[in-house]
Amino acid sequence: DTGVSQDPRHKITKRGQNVTFRCDPISEHNRLYWYRQTLGQGPEFLTYFQNEAQLEKSRLLSDRFSAERPKGSFSTLEIQRTEQGDSAMYLCASSETGGPNTGELFFGEGSRLTVL
Amino acid sequence: AQRVTQPEKLLSVFKGAPVELKCNYSYSGSPELFWYVQYSRQRLQLLLRHISRESIKGFTADLNKGETSFHLKKPFAQEEDSAMYYCALPANQAGTALIFGKGTTLSVSS
Numbered sequence: 001d002t003g004v005s006q007d008p009r010h011k012i013t014k015r016g017q018n019v020t021f022r023c024d025p026i027s028e029h030n031r032l033y034w035y036r037q038t039l040g041q042g043p044e045f046l047t048y049f050q051n052e053a054q055l056e057k058s059r060l061l062s063d064r065f066s067a068e069r070p071k072g073s074f075s076t077l078e079i080q081r082t083e084q085g086d087s088a089m090y091l092c093a094s095s096e097t098g099g100p101n102t103g104e105l106f107f108g109e110g111s112r113l114t115v116l
Numbered sequence: 117a118q119r120v121t122q123p124e125k126l127l128s129v130f131k132g133a134p135v136e137l138k139c140n141y142s143y144s145g146s147p148e149l150f151w152y153v154q155y156s157r158q159r160l161q162l163l164l165r166h167i168s169r170e171s172i173k174g175f176t177a178d179l180n181k182g183e184t185s186f187h188l189k190k191p192f193a194q195e196e197d198s199a200m201y202y203c204a205l206p207a208n209q210a211g212t213a214l215i216f217g218k219g220t221t222l223s224v225s226s
Binding site (some may be wrong): 003004033040041042043044045048055056092093103104106107108109110 | 215
C-alpha cells in the first residue's frame with residue numbers, strides 16, 4: 001500500500017465548469033476526510049466519512065460541493081459551477097477507527113485546483 | 117469554539133540554535149494536541165502528539181493547560197528541520213476531525 005492517493009494532482013478549469021477529485025485511502029482505514037488549503041492558511045476541514053456514511057460537513061462546504069464514498073473505499077469530491085475562490089489545494093486524509101483523538105491522519109499529496 | 121493560533125508565520129534560525137514554534141489553543145475540555153509537519157515537496161504528516169510524550173527528531177512539545185499552549189521545541193536546529201509546521205487539535209469532543217493552525221515556516225540556515 002502506497003498510502004493515500006489523490007487524482008488528479010492538478011486541475012485547471014474555467015469558471016463555471018464542474019470538477020471532480022478522487023481519493024483512495026489506505027485500505028484498512030475506515031475514516032476519510034476532505035480538507036481545503038489555500039495559500040498562507042492551514043488545512044480547513046470540509047467533510048468526513050465513516051465507511052460510506054458522511055457524518056459531518058463544514059459550513060465551508062457550500063451547496064456546490066458534494067462528496068461521496070459509495071462503497072466505503074474511495075471517495076470523490078465534486079465542485080459544480082466552479083468559482084475563482086474555489087482555487088485551492090484539496091487534501092484527502094484517512095485514519096483508523098478512533099479518529100484523530102486516538103490515531104493520526106494520513107494525508108494524500110493533494111489535488112490542486114486552479115479556476116481561471 | 118475550538119481554535120488554534122500560531123502567531124508566527126516565519127521563524128528563521130541558524131543551525132545549532134534552539135527553536136520554539138508557538139501554538140496557543142482554545143478548547144472546551146482536555147484536548148489532544150498534535151504537531152504536523154510538511155517538508156518541501158512532501159505530504160503533510162504527523163510529527164508528534166502530546167499524549168505519546170515522545171521526542172521525535174529531537175522535537176518535544178509540552179501541553180501547558182494554564183497557558184493553553186503546546187509549543188514545539190528543539191534544542192539544536194538542523195537544516196533538515198526546515199519545513200512548514202502546523203499545530204492541530206480535534207474540532208469537537210467527538211474528535212471526528214482536526215482543525216489546524218495557519219502554520220509556521222521554519223527556516224534553518226547554516
